[in-house]
Amino acid sequence: MLKIHYHPLSTFARRVRIALIEKGLEAELVELDMTAGAHKQQPYVSLNPYGRVPTLQEDDGFVLYESSAILEYLEALHPTPPLVPADARGRARVAQHMKLCDLQLTRQTGTIIFPKRFLPQERWNTEAMAGAKREIESHLDILDTQLHDTDYVVGNSYSLVEVCYTPFVEFLPLMEITPPPHVAAWTARILARPSAQATKPAR
Numbered sequence: 193m194l195k196i197h198y199h200p201l202s203t204f205a206r207r208v209r210i211a212l213i214e215k216g217l218e219a220e221l222v223e224l225d226m227t228a229g230a231h232k233q234q235p236y237v238s239l240n241p242y243g244r245v246p247t248l249q250e251d252d253g254f255v256l257y258e259s260s261a262i263l264e265y266l267e268a269l270h271p272t273p274p275l276v277p278a279d280a281r282g283r284a285r286v287a288q289h290m291k292l293c294d295l296q297l298t299r300q301t302g303t304i305i306f307p308k309r310f311l312p313q314e315r316w317n318t319e320a321m322a323g324a325k326r327e328i329e330s331h332l333d334i335l336d337t338q339l340h341d342t343d344y345v346v347g348n349s350y351s352l353v354e355v356c357y358t359p360f361v362e363f364l365p366l367m368e369i370t371p372p373p374h375v376a377a378w379t380a381r382i383l384a385r386p387s388a389q390a391t392k393p394a395r
């Protein structure tokens with residue numbers, strides 16, 4: 193059976209767990225003891241030399257890391273129900289927005305939520321956190337204009353774009369970011385899905 197090495201508090205691993213639920217796929221979820229540093233040690237680093245989660249592993253030895261690559265692989269193997277449009281332009285648009293999610297939101301979110309979730313306040317880099325917050329707010333303003341007449345970012349259908357965003361928009365309240373109105377409605381819509389509810393982190 194397909195294995196996914198993950199941690200229940202991992203945003204990037206949550207993307208893969210959401211896609212599995214959306215597609216009705218079964219996988220063995222293998223939890224790594226990240227607190228004990230298992231992700232930076234053997235045998236895990238033989239699978240993923242970057243020591244990050246998620247990593248996909250198949251019985252025949254095929255291994256894949258990077259959450260967006262894993263999502264695209266699952267889509268290619270199991271195209272139904274589709275999480276990308278059928279046409280070339282729609283697919284390219286999904287790729288564009290998945291990339292922008294990583295470039296404009298995930299790194300900046302990590303700068304704020306990693307300390308807030310896992311570090312005592314005296315270790316927070318408040319200047320870096322404030323800069324990250326400004327970058328996220330600018331990005332959400334752009335996204336807001338794109339969501340003004342549609343429920344979902346591409347083709348008015350839930351897609352891999354929303355799968356990528358869901359774990360990160362979960363933390364807008366913790367980041368003390370009030371999203372603009374269309375982004376707020378979209379965030380509520382995607383966080384209400386059963387796949388998001390079933391994978392919601394405990395903190």
Ligand SMILES: N[C@@H](CCC(=O)N[C@@H](CS)C(=O)NCC(=O)O)C(=O)O
Nearest residue numbers: 202203204243244245246258259260
């Ligand atoms: N670009 C990677 C990022 C994965 C990532 O950074 N995962 C975090 C957990 S949410 C992690 O493993 N962090 C441990 C580390 O970087 O040492 C992906 O999309 O899979």
